Amino acid sequence: MAFKDLREYISELEQEGELLRIKEEVDWNLEVSAIIRRSYDLQAPAPLFENIKGYPKGFKILGAPVSSSASKGRFYARLAISLGLPPDTDVATIIEELAKAKHVKPSKPKLVKTGPCKENIQIGREVNLFKLPVPYIHPGDGGRYIGTWHTVVTRDPDTGWTNWGMYRLMVHDETSMGGPIALSQHIGMHYYEKYEARNQPMPFAVVTGTEPLIPLVSCFAVPPGTDEADIVGAMRGEPVEVVKCETVDLEVPVTSEIVIEGMVLPHQRKEEGPFGEYTGYITSARKQTPIFNVTAITHRNDPILPVICTGAPVEDHLVWSIALAADILNNLRSHGLPVKKVFIPPHSALHIVVISTEISSPNIAQLIADVVWANKSGACIPKVIVIEDDIDATNMDEVLWVFCTRNHPDRGIHKIPNPSAFHHWTFLSPKEKKSLTTTNVLFDCTWPKDWPKEFVPRKATLASLWPEDIQEKVLARWESYGYSLK
Ligand SMILES: Cc1cc2nc3c(=O)[nH]c(=O)nc-3n(C[C@H](O)[C@H](O)[C@H](O)COP(=O)(O)O)c2cc1C
Ligand SMILES: [Mn+2]
Structure with a gap:
């Protein structure tokens, strides 16, 4: 089953006992992230923060969108649900399903005229990233991080290849953000090898709060030249509906909660980081990284910002580990x-x-x-x-x-x-x-x-050791001995 948007995913999590609505007022400044961290420690349901200090009623943060579940045999439930699989799917099956996704026939997105992500449009001087409830995540972080479970859209100016990748983003000020762009990543191929090499600005769109397959596929090892949007379309069984951006020549999923558009200028850098890393330590230093200058923000009414609190395992590790394992499995079999x-x-x-x-x-x-x-x-x-x-x-x-x-x-x-x-x-x-x-x-x-x-x-x-007939007998009589079946 394909989810239409993040809200349908949230409903499904709620039905499965994987979501908790938090109506108490919470502070975006370290309190939200501390609650997410404790939810990891306890494998508690994903917190949906409905009342964020200093922000309009209705603005929400979804924490721990794909973290582990405490329910027996359902450690990977949120990931399984995201992939349209039963919540109790075992991890080996999840990895096999992902490995298969590499061989599916791509399905191009469908362009639509308008939709929910255009309910609120701020352009030029109206742009202010701090109008969104961006959390300050780890004590010592270089700033408030808006991109922890999101997708960065960029396009190869020569071939039209449109990449969806997940690369962290910190807010610098009202109209700019920053994060490392590694040359080995697809966004790096676009930025350094194409736009910056020609001294041109690179258009980008950051989408956050989408149907769950989109951020998942954004951190998968999809080969260069392949549009992640086509893989998402193939995996969900129908094309992703996209809409044109307001200020850049890119398309974004029409049901996105929040879309941030703009340009990464060539040869401009600003200090970003440090940030609590997936290793479980504060390993990234403050560094000069490219600047994402924002030209427009569009969002749904009552937008929802998903947040992962990276650091000691386990949340981003869950998703990244299955993505890497599926790719390694394919490589070994090939x-x-x-x-x-x-x-x-x-x-x-x-x-x-x-x-x-x-x-x-x-x-x-x-x-x-x-x-x-x-x-x-x-x-x-x-x-x-x-x-x-x-x-x-x-x-x-x-x-x-x-x-x-x-x-x-x-x-x-x-x-x-x-x-x-x-x-x-x-x-x-x-x-x-x-x-x-x-x-x-x-x-x-x-x-x-x-x-x-x-x-x-x-x-x-x-x-391995007992004779088969005795094993069969014991299994068949398990309940009559007085044990429950599980
Ligand atoms: C929560 C999360 C955060 C990530 N942050 C970054 C990041 O800041 N920089 C980066 O290069 N990769 C990061 N990754 C890994 C990339 O998403 C992954 O390598 C993906 O394949 C990149 O897309 P691409 O293959 O289209 O370049 C992150 C992954 C996850 C799950
Ligand atoms: Mn890619």
Whole structure:
């Protein structure tokens, strides 16, 4: 089922017990973010703040839009719902569904004349970003962050390729925002290689408060040259309806809660950051980054601003981990490797990837690690664990067990030089931080192929050791023993 807008998603969350309306007045200055953080700690429902100090009644913030659920077996419920899947879908199925999305037939957006995002239009001197309830998130942040669960729209001036990507944005003043633009990201390809290289301003539109698939796909590894809008259209089964911007030549989803339009001027920078990062630490420094000059803001009546409180796991980690895992799964399979599951435990802050596989060759673990690190999605993960497919890669209790019992402290650990470390990694030494070189590590938890069969220890689990007829009998009689089925 496709959601028409963020409001339909909110209704669905509410029906599933995944949303709490907060009617008490709350302060955008650290209180909203502290509540979101505590909701992570307790895996509590997503807070919908309906009464924000200093802002008109009706203006809202949706916190924790895709964070984890405390309900049993529904850790990924909000993400599953966002993807139109049942709330109790297991993570391996979610990752497989995403991996499939890469192969769907793209569906172009449909241009409509007008719609909800045009209910309020502020242009030129009417523009004031502080009229929106932008939160101050982490103590020590460089400013108030408006973009934490949003989409930045830019277009390649030569090919027309329109990119939707998620890149954080801080408010500088009433009419400008800023955030890092990495050259390796698609927005960086547009900005540095096209517009700035020609000394031209780059038109942008930031959309926030959209149907949930849009921010999700905005942080997926969609190949360069592919419009994320077409992938969203294909995944939801009908095209995204878009409308023309007021002041720039771009289109935006018509049901967006808030649209911010403008230009990133060439060669202009302003200090942005620091900001609490996904590593769980305040790792980003104050830096000179490009400036997003705002020429118009349009929004729905009673707009809703979604906010993720990045930092220690787990929220952005949930979504980013499934996005990266799906891409790594596709990459490994396209190399013909017999991989069963790929899982990035969100609590690892995206520092480790677990891969289960059939053991088709003695050096399978190394073949897998080579492919992981050769691709963009895997290059930001410094640690790889390869396990055999008798173990569920998504079950961390099982993974810890085989890591401890099958990984040889010498033979099973492979250290591989990494000449392009990610600057956020907190384990880097001061010297490594400068050179951005470090060491990746592969933990090979497979039994050596040359061990005699009878030497490999047999697992003592119910499913592997007990005779099948006894297993069947016990399962069939489970309730009559007095246990409940779950
Ligand atoms: C909550 C969240 C915040 C993110 N912030 C940034 C960011 O500030 N800069 C960045 O380069 N990538 C950031 N990312 C990752 C990008 O969204 C991701 O790499 C995506 O693929 C970028 O789109 P692109 O592939 O079209 O460039 C963030 C992801 C999430 C989930
Ligand atoms: Mn892209």
